[in-house]
Amino acid sequence: MQKKYDATMFLVGHFNKVDRKKHFLDLNDMQGGKLISNNVAVVILIHQSTISSTLCILQIDKAGRSVFNPLHKIPFKIRFNNETCTFKRGGIVTKMA
Secondary structure: OHHHHOOOOOOOOOEOOOOOOOOOOOHHHEOOHHHHHHOOOEEEEEEEOOOOOOEEEEEEEEEOOOOOOOOEOOOEEEEEEOOOOEEEEEEEOOOOO
16 A cells, blocks of 8 residues: 555554553563564654653654664654644653653
């Protein structure tokens, strides 16, 4: 379908319930994570913050076909704007709470 319609496809997966105090945004915690990640070019992990309903943490876990991505495996903040339904990138997360 992707080639026929020249479209980008998104697959949304859900995380298993895990203890976030031990680790954060780990592809292995996603249901079917290994099978899915082996068959896609890019994996982006997003976790909603407990601080604010509009604040999320995003991490590029698999950077695709690009030679270098400066944000690969580096979690950073994104804020959702309810009026425009868009995200705005924030700063890099250096310490997980």
